[in-house]
Amino acid sequence: MNKTVSIIITLGLVVALGVIFIGGEEKTPAGNNVAIKDGIQYITIDAKGGYSPRVSRAKAGIPTKLIMKTNGTYDCSASLLVRSAQFQQILPQTGETEIDIGIPKAGVPVQGVCGMGMYSFQINFES
Numbered sequence: 001m002n003k004t005v006s007i008i009i010t011l012g013l014v015v016a017l018g019v020i021f022i023g024g025e026e027k028t029p030a031g032n033n034v035a036i037k038d039g040i041q042y043i044t045i046d047a048k049g050g051y052s053p054r055v056s057r058a059k060a061g062i063p064t065k066l067i068m069k070t071n072g073t074y075d076c077s078a079s080l081l082v083r084s085a086q087f088q089q090i091l092p093q094t095g096e097t098e099i100d101i102g103i104p105k106a107g108v109p110v111q112g113v114c115g116m117g118m119y120s121f122q123i124n125f126e127s
Contacts, residue, residue, distance in 0.1 A: 034058045040065060043123055047080065047091055048073040051112065051121035060106035060125035066099040079115030084108075090115075 033044045033056055041064040046052045048071060058064065070078060070091050078091045085101045101110055104125040113120040 036062070039063065042067055044069060045112070045121055046071075047077040049075055050077055050119040051114075054121050056121070056123045058104070058123055058125055060104050060108075060127055062103060064101050064104055066101050066110070066112075066123070068097045068099065070094055070097075076114040076116040077119045080112055081115065082110065082112045084110050 033053060035042050035044075036059070039062065041058055041062050043056055043058055043064065044067040045056070046069050066082070066085070068080060068091055071094050073091065073093055078093065079089075080091055080097075081088045082099060082101070085099050087099050089097070091097050104110060104123075106125055106127045108125060110123040110125075111120060112122075
């Protein structure tokens with residue numbers, strides 16, 4: 001095998017692994033998953049094959065609830081840990097789980113991670 005073919009194959013593998021581990025296309029565009037209703041902020045994140053969106057922006061200083069949505073979720077993203085909310089639980093295979101994250105402060109993100117540490121999400125709070 002010549003050097004050019006080896007380099008092309010290696011670059012292809014690096015790109016493919018990058019898409020797998022860093023993530024490809026987001027299922028839910030950032031910003032479309034945050035809503036305020038009756039003075040409570042709701043942030044919805046889909047859990048299946050990872051978390052979507054992986055990064056969210058929300059308002060600081062108002063009561064906030066995280067809604068984790070599952071739909072036929074059988075992978076490790078169903079095993080969720082959100083340390084700042086003292087939440088560690090296996091999510092239902094299909095349904096919604098509401099997690100109270102209190103009144104977040106600006107600049108203090110909330111992070112969630114699957115039980116295996118493979119998938120994660122972050123919510124950034126701004127004034």
